[in-house]
Amino acid sequence: SQQGEEDPQALSIQEGENATMNCSYKTSINNLQWYRQNSGRGLVHLILIRSNEREKHSGRLRVTLDTSKKSSSLLITASRAADTASYFCATGEAYSSASKIIFGSGTRLSIRP
């Protein structure tokens, strides 16, 4: 089954605006993580939210988690050109023995100057 599907697939906004990306998943989870990937590069961990948490902040990032809807959102406030990247959610399934995480397809975010 598909897990961690992001929406939208691509997003283009003006610098300074806020960017919101959504993630939906299907199974019960222990946690949900958001990662950033610059083109062809490695995965940078942004934030982890546990299944018993509803909201978390880190700098300009705000993540929400709604386990009843099996969805999460990542908000980047006051976007900058350097935020241009792909953003992935990744879920840690509740009954996985060794904490593998399952990635979604990602949202490609472009920040226009």
Added chain:
Amino acid sequence: EPEVTQTPSHQVTQMGQEVILRCVPISNHLYFYWYRQILGQKVEFLVSFYNNEISEKSEIFDDQFSVERPDGSNFTLKIRSTKLEDSAMYFCASSFDRSRGETQYFGPGTRLLVL
């Protein structure tokens, strides 16, 4: 800040050849992982490793793949006889413990091209 490192950054090989991808996880981490990302596709889980044995593996991780922690610092992924479809970016990751919230830290990746 400690980070996961991977070598080489790029590797080109002929189909049928063996490749070994190397990773040095963060030093106090206990769980180790390999993922791969075929160009333009999702990041896919391959295998997890804990206490010197495989904890979980995906259907991608067939008999051509093996992992090893030959010493206290390195974690390797071997592909015995590479196929064209093995061309991908391979990421190593590590995490401290499940009870710490399972944040997985990824290395920069090895881009493997099989010709």
